[in-house]
Amino acid sequence: MKSPKIRFKEFQNDWNSRILGEVCNKFDNLRIPIAENLRKKGNIPYYGANGIQDYVDGYTHDGEFVLIAEDGANDIKNYPVQYVNGKIWVNNHAHVLQGKNGILNNIFLNYSISSINFEPFLVGGGRAKLNASVMDNLTFRIPSDIKEQEKIGEFFRKIDGILDLENSRFKKLENFKKTMLDKLFVKDGADEPQIRLGSFKGEWNSRILGDIGETYCGLSGKNKDDFGHGNAKFVPYINIFQNSIVNLAKLEKIEIDKRQNSVKNGDIFFTTSSETPQEVAMSSVYLGNEENIYLNSFCFGFRPKEFLNSYFLAYFFRSHYFRDKVIPLAQGISRYNISKNKMMELKIRIPNDIKEQEAIGEFFRKMDGILEFSQKKITKLENIKKYLLNKMFM
Structure with a gap:
């Protein structure tokens, strides 16, 4: 098979087999670890193996890059791939790649690498490692037409945008529930809660x-x-x-x-x-x-x-x-x-009034129903993305 199972219909050319190190530039030489006690707080994201570790003053890289975790726990989920664009600080636990101009689109690279199972390539024990030399020699297939790469990359970026929005909504709902778990019940030293539902009054x-x-x-x-x-x-x-x-x-x-x-x-x-x-x-x-x-x-x-x-x-x-x-x-x-x-x-x-108990119980029961629906929606979107990553890459 020389093309993926699912692709945009306007593209017909076969995909080419390429070695990662031949189509990417690597910028690991610019990585610098920062001891926690030496970090100066700022607004530049400081990346490590598992994403943003902190925000600092200063940067090591400026531009469009793909970060691949170099080491982590044995759980393969701790080897994320991240697309970044702008000023960032990267420590020595993440490889820094950039697709060669006109050959490999960076957003496509991000999702293409995400579809690869790194587990067979990891070495070491408790903190298994993805060596640079092993990574450089990974073979994968890419479209020869840079426009197909761009379209695939943007397609998955839109999916991630929807997922980000749904996760943000879920987090806001969770925080709202936590707030109401604080406000709808009486605190020590008080006779009634800060917020009452309906027209309920009086001490609890x-x-x-x-x-x-x-x-x-x-x-x-x-x-x-x-x-x-x-x-x-x-x-x-x-x-x-x-x-x-x-x-x-x-x-x-x-x-x-x-x-x-x-x-x-x-x-x-x-x-x-x-x-x-x-x-x-x-x-x-x-x-x-x-x-x-x-x-x-x-x-x-x-x-x-x-x-x-x-x-x-x-x-x-x-x-x-x-x-x-x-x-x-x-x-x-x-x-x-x-x-x-x-x-x-x-x-x-x-509450002395059973009706107020019922109102509070029903309020949180509905909240949990909304949260459950939101979580199912996120899971469904994640499964769709996982399926498409499997079918739209080789």
Whole structure:
């Protein structure tokens, strides 16, 4: 095959096989590392292996270039290719290439190199390396017509522009949610939140956490042979850690055991240990209705004794207000644990009006729906780009 599977119809010529070092100029000799304590802050982007490391005063390169990571972790994702145009500082962890004028378009080069799997060419251990000599001798195919290169390059730049826009929107939504998790719940020393939804007024009630619910333990008396089979299921630790509401599609199998505590709709699960204090007591609300569902042994359950809105609780226990209360309770050195008895002594403030609980819960539920839709859109665009990189290059 001498042309890619997908191409613009106005171009018919075969693609030529070329050696990278023959069609690119390399400017590695201009790279200069900067010790962090010697950096003078400025507005020039300072690039390393994994992108922009800092902004500094001064530059090593000025023009249109393609940067390829020289070394990084073994994960191939840590070997990004970056198109840059303008003044930049590049340290000694990124190769600096520039397509030869009239032979190789730099934007095309950026995406062409991005379609190559570097993994077979890496050498070394913990920080595998893409040697300059190996890179220079990479063989790849390019269109002989520079206009086809330009059109392909601009096509992928437009895709990246759409992706940048969607990622920016997603980040803004995430930040908005974080702000509202701070503003819609009462802070210590206050009687009501900074922002109220609708026409709700009045102080929130001060309650002791243990007075509004009871705790229970997760699975006990099990070994590794008990997991992965059976007609019952359990909620794994990672499901709770990652989700404010349990993902019912990611439960795991176990045998039915009537001695264990079965979970119920509306229960809240808390993780009991973590690697950092900031990650203790991460919570997740269970909204399923199946029988014979248990909780993993590294978490404990909390079952409200009175009617409280489950969606409100899902976001309340993930709010800055509650997290600021629970993090100081973490104890440990290499691994941190939390006492559920100490947690149950915490004083919290919640709305007395169930309607306000419902309004707050629904607000965040819709926010998460928008975020999920946005993330799916980004993933779909990334998959389309990946497919086209595979089909439009050789």
